[in-house]
Amino acid sequence: MTNNIILRLAIQRKGRLSEDSLSLIKECGINFSSDTSKLKSEARNFPIEFLFLRDDDIPDYVADGVADIGIVGENVAIEKGKNIDHVKKLGFSKCRLSLAVPKEINYGGLGFFNNASIATSYPNILRNYLKENNIQAEIHEISGSVEIAPGIGLAAGICDIVSSGSTLLSNGLKEVETVMHSEALIIGNQSLSTEKKELLRKLIFRIESVQKGKNSKYILLNAPNGRLEEIVRLLPGMRSPTVVPLAKKDWSSVHSVLNEDEFWEVIEKLRAAGAEGILVVPIEKMIVWLLPMALYFT
Numbered sequence: 001m002t003n004n005i006i007l008r009l010a011i012q013r014k015g016r017l018s019e020d021s022l023s024l025i026k027e028c029g030i031n032f033s034s035d036t037s038k039l040k041s042e043a044r045n046f047p048i049e050f051l052f053l054r055d056d057d058i059p060d061y062v063a064d065g066v067a068d069i070g071i072v073g074e075n076v077a078i079e080k081g082k083n084i085d086h087v088k089k090l091g092f093s094k095c096r097l098s099l100a101v102p103k104e105i106n107y108g109g110l111g112f113f114n115n116a117s118i119a120t121s122y123p124n125i126l127r128n129y130l131k132e133n134n135i136q137a138e139i140h141e142i143s144g145s146v147e148i149a150p151g152i153g154l155a156a157g158i159c160d161i162v163s164s165g166s167t168l169l170s171n172g173l174k175e176v177e178t179v180m181h182s183e184a185l186i187i188g189n190q191s192l193s194t195e196k197k198e199l200l201r202k203l204i205f206r207i208e209s210v211q212k213g214k215n216s217k218y219i220l221l222n223a224p225n226g227r228l229e230e231i232v233r234l235l236p237g238m239r240s241p242t243v244v245p246l247a248k249k250d251w252s253s254v255h256s257v258l259n260e261d262e263f264w265e266v267i268e269k270l271r272a273a274g275a276e277g278i279l280v281v282p283i284e285k286m287i288v289w290l291l292p293m294a295l296y297f298t
């Protein structure tokens, strides 16, 4: 009966996570209607159904099993997330949760917050952080527009999401402490059936192949046979580079895969080693089995 089993994925309906979440699924070759004005959408070529929800509600829905998995920021996963698994970080929607105070304050350290009040939408994370740092402060929980709280006399400082810092700046605030870093994360229900776990494993496998492909480039070049050994040493490849003879005598074509991080450095060395006609091609997907995921599923 496995063919009736369907994985339910909760995605933010509208906001900073939605677009990147939807494109990631599409890059995995999964086709569906991304009309998020609907509540649900079913994929046409993978047993997965999407629920479009507010991000704050996703951890509870996943914990209760209304959705099997969800994509949320780590900030929301930790603030709201009891009884959920943190399955996989996705590398987008990067931001941090920080403490900020009015910019004219001469801030001398966390002690500033002793006996002060802090406005936030993240009371649980903040409470833990203050406790770890032995600070006694009053937490004012508000659900939105936290950055105006100091200006209207509601709190001495705030604890909120920051990425560029421009929202803080335009409200006369400055960032003084980082409470946590966050990025988008797949969360999962803790009692998924074996069949659903298998679907999740397939989905993660595709996601990792897309991510790995984005970080890598396929490279082709021509090399004089006399310097082949040196050139091959510069190119690790997935196992080792492909070397094929050119029609021109004493020349070969070398094909390999390079990581984005080391790319320019290696290109320089290849040129110095006599490589010619270097072509670089994007990789759509790269099929690899990464160890951390293997561990999660055993």
Ligand code: ATP
Binding pocket: 012, 013, 014, 015, 016, 017, 053, 054, 055, 056, 072, 073, 074, 075, 076, 093, 094, 095, 161, 162, 163, 164, 182, 183, 184
């Ligand atoms: P909802 O209506 O679904 O409750 P929201 O207003 O709570 O949406 P968004 O502002 O869309 O949430 O942010 C969603 C998540 O994106 C945040 O929880 C955080 O993880 C991340 N995020 C927030 N602000 C930024 C930012 N400026 N840059 C990158 N990521 C961010």
Ligand code: MG
Binding pocket: 054, 055, 056
């Ligand atoms: Mg929200």
